[in-house]
Amino acid sequence: MNYSEAIEHQEHSIVVLGKFNAQIFSPAWFGMEGLISKEEAYEGEVKINSRGVSVFKAAWLEVEVTDDRFKVLTRQSAYYEMLRELTRGTFQALNNTPVRAVGVNFQTHLRMYKKEELDSFIDTLTPMSLWQNYFIEPNFERIVLKDKTEHGYVRWSVEKSVLVEHGLYVDINDHFEKIGGEEVWKDNLGNTYVKAEKLVDLIINSFPESVQRCDDTMSKIWTIKLATK
Amino acid sequence: MNSTSSVSDKEKEGVVLVDHELNSHLLADFFNQKLSNTSPKIDLFKDSDSNRPLVNENWLDLKTTFRPAKLSNIASKKNEFLSIQKWQGIVESFDEENSTFLATVIDLTGPDRKKGSVEFDVDEVDPGDWDLIAEGAIFYWNIGYQYSQGVRTKSSLIRFSRLPPWKKKFIETIKETARNRFSFFKPDQT
Numbered sequence: 001m002n003y004s005e006a007i008e009h010q011e012h013s014i015v016v017l018g019k020f021n022a023q024i025f026s027p028a029w030f031g032m033e034g035l036i037s038k039e040e041a042y043e044g045e046v047k048i049n050s051r052g053v054s055v056f057k058a059a060w061l062e063v064e065v066t067d068d069r070f071k072v073l074t075r076q077s078a079y080y081e082m083l084r085e086l087t088r089g090t091f092q093a094l095n096n097t098p099v100r101a102v103g104v105n106f107q108t109h110l111r112m113y114k115k116e117e118l119d120s121f122i123d124t125l126t127p128m129s130l131w132q133n134y135f136i137e138p139n140f141e142r143i144v145l146k147d148k149t150e151h152g153y154v155r156w157s158v159e160k161s162v163l164v165e166h167g168l169y170v171d172i173n174d175h176f177e178k179i180g181g182e183e184v185w186k187d188n189l190g191n192t193y194v195k196a197e198k199l200v201d202l203i204i205n206s207f208p209e210s211v212q213r214c215d216d217t218m219s220k221i222w223t224i225k226l227a228t229k
Numbered sequence: 230m231n232s233t234s235s236v237s238d239k240e241k242e243g244v245v246l247v248d249h250e251l252n253s254h255l256l257a258d259f260f261n262q263k264l265s266n267t268s269p270k271i272d273l274f275k276d277s278d279s280n281r282p283l284v285n286e287n288w289l290d291l292k293t294t295f296r297p298a299k300l301s302n303i304a305s306k307k308n309e310f311l312s313i314q315k316w317q318g319i320v321e322s323f324d325e326e327n328s329t330f331l332a333t334v335i336d337l338t339g340p341d342r343k344k345g346s347v348e349f350d351v352d353e354v355d356p357g358d359w360d361l362i363a364e365g366a367i368f369y370w371n372i373g374y375q376y377s378q379g380v381r382t383k384s385s386l387i388r389f390s391r392l393p394p395w396k397k398k399f400i401e402t403i404k405e406t407a408r409n410r411f412s413f414f415k416p417d418q419t
Contacts, residue, residue, distance in 0.1 A: 077315075085391060089391065
């Protein structure tokens with residue numbers, strides 16, 4: 001069985017780190033740029049729109065922007081491609097914005113039918129017998145792993161789902177540190193920034209590969225789970 | 230008295246209160262992410278202050294305790310579209326008179342990315358995207374389950390790509406690059 005058949009709930013988000021004018025990110029702006037439909041812009045629900053923070057929801061899309069972080073999210077798998085296109089369109093419109101890193105994220109809750117199925121998988125990841133000799137009542141909370149990639153790293157964590165009974169929660173973050181292009185700015189912490197137009201190139205050239213990497217990571221986790229049955 | 234036909238105002242009020250409390254507990258647990266087997270049992274049918282019953286227990290044959298975790302799946306799929314098959318399409322021709330368009334679609338779900346040709350009614354497209362239907366336009370076609378108010382229905386969703394048009398400056402840069410390359414490869418006139 002493929003892991004996708006066990007998906008109970010999934011979110012896909014894209015996070016860009018940079019320097020942003022948070023207040024401009026509103027349903028109206030996205031509508032005016034043609035990145036969402038007029039109806040979606042009109043129906044958009046603004047939660048906060050102030051100088052340093054902008055948070056809104058418009059149909060399938062959720063947006064959170066602060067001075068240094070841009071995040072777009074969808075909880076509907078039908079809109080995954082649209083989310084990437086919206087990010088590309090946003091930075092095509094704001095091509096001079098300084099950016100320094102980008103993350104492609106998938107948060108997935110997977111269904112398991114029995115508690116034993118989940119316990120057995122978790123015990124494979126972190127055998128409790130190892131810890132029980134040293135502690136009173138050790139419990140599995142979360143496991144985080146990281147692997148390097150051409151542009152940065154892919155990091156994934158596994159924990160028990162809080163949404164699905166006996167479910168598994170997997171968080172995958174494909175992080176791009178190397179966007180490429182000429183450095184336009186350096187902050188106090190030594191982070192270097194490039195123009196967002198380079199991010200647009202990255203989205204066109206590397207996002208399909210990134211999404212594939214996230215899918216592969218998920219499949220590998222699921223293969224381990226199937227082997228523990 | 231027939232219990233199905235004559236419900237007193239007080240009992241009606243009780244039902245409303247129960248719905249309200251159930252919803253509040255579900256939302257509270259959902260956002261605090263406390264859904265688990267160890268969630269405390271909540272007595273939804275008693276007023277938390279006075280400990281008096283909110284509904285006539287003879288009228289409603291319901292258990293008086295409830296574990297939020299059992300309803301967690303409903304909360305997680307509220308108003309979602311879960312895609313089970315996905316295609317990317319390109320409009321080959323648009324028949325405005327008959328409100329149809331012919332498209333080539335590529336399967337994004339399968340590993341072999343099969344191609345096909347499909348005719349769609351404009352009505353199948355989200356009305357907000359009707360302006361985008363034109364020859365060469367890219368769209369995404371999903372078949373999946375629409376969850377709405379806890380009810381699942383099989384449904385089709387077509388949304389058009391909304392990439393902004395290229396800016397004049399960008400087009401000029403491309404033209405300039407093309408001119409440079411052309412002069413580089415141009416046969417020597419001398």
